[in-house]
Every structure is written in C-alpha cells, then in structure tokens.
Amino acid sequence: MNSTVEILGFAREAAWLPWAVQYFxxxxxxxxxxxxxxxxxALRRAxxxxxxxxxxxxxxxxxxxxPVALxxxxxxxxxxxxxxxxPNLRSWMAWGSFFxxxxxxxxxLYAWLCLRPRLAALAQSATDPRLAALYRALAYGGHDNRSAVKLAALVTALGAxxxxxxxxxxVMVVQARPLWNTPLLPLLFVVTAFGGALGMSALFAAVTRQRGVAPLLNGGIAATQWLLLALLAAWFVSGLTGLSAPAAEVLAAVRGSRGWALTLAWLVGSTVLTLWIARRRPQSLVLVALLALHGAWAVRWIVLxxxxxxxxxGALFGTYSLTLTPDGLLGIVGSAGLALAIYIVLTSFIPWDEPAAA
Incomplete structure (x- = not known):
C-alpha cells in the first residue's frame, strides 16, 4: 500500500512592517x-x-x-x-483612532498647565522683549492651578x-497568529512600556546630569524586569502544560529552530543583565537606560x-530582512531623528533640568 505525504510551505511577506513596531x-x-x-x-511629591x-x-x-509612525x-x-x-466599532484598531x-x-493640556509657572518665570527673566512676550502669552497668567492640573491629569490618564x-x-485578538493570541500580551506590552519609559527618563536625566534621580529610576527599572521575567515564565508554563493552546502551538512550531532559541536566550539574558546592573549599580544612568529601552524594543520586534x-x-518559516528603505531601517532612523528634533526644540525653549515647582 502506497501512502502520500504532502508538505505545504508558503512564504508570505510581513504585513506589519517596522513602522508598527515603532508606533507601539x-x-x-x-x-x-x-x-x-x-x-x-499632580501629587507634588518632592x-x-x-x-x-x-x-x-x-x-x-x-x-x-x-502618530507619525502610525x-x-x-x-x-x-x-x-x-x-x-x-467607523467599525467592533474593531480595536478603529477604537484606537478615538483614543x-x-x-x-x-x-x-496637562503639560501646559504643569509648565505655566515656569513659562511665567521665563517671561520675567528673558532679556529679549519679543521672547518675553511669547513666554508671557503662553503662560497665560502663569498661575499654578493644582485643581486644573489634577483634572487634566485625570482626562489624560483615561486616554493613556x-x-x-x-x-x-x-494584537491579542488576531487568532491566526498564535504568538499574539495570548491574554498575557497586553500585560507584556504594559510592563515593557514602563521599563522603556523609565529608561528614556534616565537617558534624558543623564543628558542634563541629574544623577540624583538614578536610584529612583533604577529601582523602577529593576521592578519591570522582574515582572517581564515572570510573564515570560508564565507564558512558557502555559504552553508546556497545555493550558494555553496558542502558546503550545508556538512552542511546537519553533521546536528545533536555532534562530528562535538564540532569540529567547538573548531576550532572557538581556533582561537578567538589565536587572543585575540596575540593582548593583543604582547610580548608573546611561547603561541601564539603554538596556531598558532595548528590552522594550526587543519585545515588540519579537512579537510583531x-x-x-x-x-x-505548513512548515516554512517566513523571513524578514531589514532593508535600507522607508519601510525599513531608513524609517527607523527617520523616526529617531524626528524624536531628537522634537527633544531639541522643547529643551531649547524650556529648561527641563530644574525640579518641578512644588
């Protein structure tokens, strides 16, 4: 008796490109x-x-x-x-356009209310009359309205x-992608977002030589790395035990793949390294900041x-090569350049190396 085994393999191009990684x-x-x-x-903690x-x-x-990346x-x-x-109100992507x-x-609005007193002070100290008039107009009286700041913070918090x-x-609702289809994914994005935010804050503090904030930020970074390791462990356990069918499907699909093994080792190793440095060198800013940002980017790149x-x-893995095009490396560099330009404009117009007004 003869039997036929048919092996299917379809190589598809990536539908979500690095622009999506940058946006997330x-x-x-x-x-x-x-x-x-x-x-x-908002809470005025010194x-x-x-x-x-x-x-x-x-x-x-x-x-x-x-939004430019989006x-x-x-x-x-x-x-x-x-x-x-x-509008398609059954789509999370459509809801995002309103959020x-x-x-x-x-x-x-929140940032303006927080910076009004500083803008008023700049208007008083500016030597150029035109610049002083601009600061005065933006300050709009310069009052430190705590109630307004808290109200704006509440609205912004809802949006955030x-x-x-x-x-x-x-991303989680896409059942056709087993690596995405897990309830742990939103938590993974939130935890790494806070790790990246702490890292970026530490990097900005390093530029302005505010090393006094290093222990506080590094303590937060260490906490996010612990949470990241816990989420990764929970995902693996759910896949190995069969509690999560998509996770089990992913583990079965990548079994024997050297590339995925190296990717996992890199992610876990860099996370442990970030945690170790944040705890052992609490005064460090740049190195821990770059590692935390790397972790936030790496998770999104691996997932997306x-x-x-x-x-x-079938059995054929898809491949993606980062090319020097607007949809690839050039787009990543362009987004980084835009962020740098915005940083230069904001820091040139308003000093950010002073503590917030109490």
Whole structure:
C-alpha cells in the first residue's frame, strides 16, 4: 500500500512592517512616562520632582512622534481618515483612532498647565522683549492651578489607559497568529512600556546630569524586569502544560529552530543583565537606560515581526530582512531623528533640568 505525504510551505511577506513596531514602542513609552510624571506634578511629591519632569518630557517627545509612525504604517493619511468616516466599532484598531486624540489632547493640556509657572518665570527673566512676550502669552497668567492640573491629569490618564488597552488588545485578538493570541500580551506590552519609559527618563536625566534621580529610576527599572521575567515564565508554563493552546502551538512550531532559541536566550539574558546592573549599580544612568529601552524594543520586534514569521500552516518559516528603505531601517532612523528634533526644540525653549515647582 502506497501512502502520500504532502508538505505545504508558503512564504508570505510581513504585513506589519517596522513602522508598527515603532508606533507601539513610542506610544507605549509616552503613556507610561505620563504616569511617571504624576507623582511630581499632580501629587507634588518632592522626591519625584526631577524624575517626573524628565518623564513629562519623554511623554511629549514620544507622544508627538508616535502618530507619525502610525500614519507612515498606513502609507497615506486618507486611511486614517476612514476610521472616522466609516467607523467599525467592533474593531480595536478603529477604537484606537478615538483614543489617540483623547490622550494626545489631554497630554498637551496637562503639560501646559504643569509648565505655566515656569513659562511665567521665563517671561520675567528673558532679556529679549519679543521672547518675553511669547513666554508671557503662553503662560497665560502663569498661575499654578493644582485643581486644573489634577483634572487634566485625570482626562489624560483615561486616554493613556485606553491606549495601553487597545494597543495590546488589537494584537491579542488576531487568532491566526498564535504568538499574539495570548491574554498575557497586553500585560507584556504594559510592563515593557514602563521599563522603556523609565529608561528614556534616565537617558534624558543623564543628558542634563541629574544623577540624583538614578536610584529612583533604577529601582523602577529593576521592578519591570522582574515582572517581564515572570510573564515570560508564565507564558512558557502555559504552553508546556497545555493550558494555553496558542502558546503550545508556538512552542511546537519553533521546536528545533536555532534562530528562535538564540532569540529567547538573548531576550532572557538581556533582561537578567538589565536587572543585575540596575540593582548593583543604582547610580548608573546611561547603561541601564539603554538596556531598558532595548528590552522594550526587543519585545515588540519579537512579537510583531517574529510573530508573522511563524507559519500559519505548513512548515516554512517566513523571513524578514531589514532593508535600507522607508519601510525599513531608513524609517527607523527617520523616526529617531524626528524624536531628537522634537527633544531639541522643547529643551531649547524650556529648561527641563530644574525640579518641578512644588
């Protein structure tokens, strides 16, 4: 008796490109950094004054850059407009088009209310009359209205929570991608977003030589790395025990793959290294910051790009090569350049190396 074995293999190009990774990376860091700004500005805790000021700057830089990456991923602004012209309220992606303006609008209002006293002080100290007039107009009286700051913080917090929720859910609900289809994914994005926000705040603090905030930020980074290891362990246990069918499917698909084994070893090893340095060198800023940012980026790259490489059917892994094109490396460099330009503009116009007003 003869038997026939048919092996299927379909190589598909990635549908979600690095623009998506950049958007998830930047918007996650922005929302997490906003929450890190609350202790210093909304709650007026003196120990958080310097760290919260850097966190607010991170929230603005990444929050303004993120929508550009999103629009680039859609390839034309008209596609984003269709979310409003023809809303599909059963889609998490469609809901995101409403959550993004809520968060960004609230963030800009919150930042302005927090910075009004500083703008008024700059108007008084400016030697150029035209610059002084500009600062005075932006300060709009310069009153430190704590009630208004808390109200704006509440609105922005609602938008930030919704952003964190939808960015995790719109990926998790894709059942065709087993690496995405896990309830742990939104938590994984949230934890790494806070790790990246703490890392970016530490990097900005290092630029302005505010080493006094290092122990506070490194303590937070260490906590996020513990949580990341716990989530990774929970995912593996759920896959090995069969509690999660998608996780078990992923483990079966990548069994014997040297590339995936190296990827896992790299992620776990870099996470442990970040944790070790953050605990052993609490005064360090740059190295821990770069490692924390690497972890936040690596998780999103592995999930979004690696998740598309796992075959839906058959035995052939998909491949993606990072090319020097606007959809590849050039786009990543361009987004980094835009974020740097926004950072330069904001820091040139307003000093951020002073503690928040108490």
């Amino acid at each position: 990376f930047l918007i996650g860091i922005s929302t997490a950094a906003f929450f890190l700004s609350l202790p210093g500005f 120990s958080w004054a310097g760290a919260s000021r850097q966190a607010l700057l991170v929230a603005l830089v990444c929050g303004i850059t993120a 629009l680039s991923d859609l390839h034309q602004p008209g596609r984003f407009l269709n979310f409003y012209l023809h 993004i303006p809520l968060y960004l609008g609230g963030l800009l 929570v919704l952003i964190l929720l939808y960015t995790g859910m719109e 790009m690696g998740g598309q490489a796992i075959p839906k059917m």
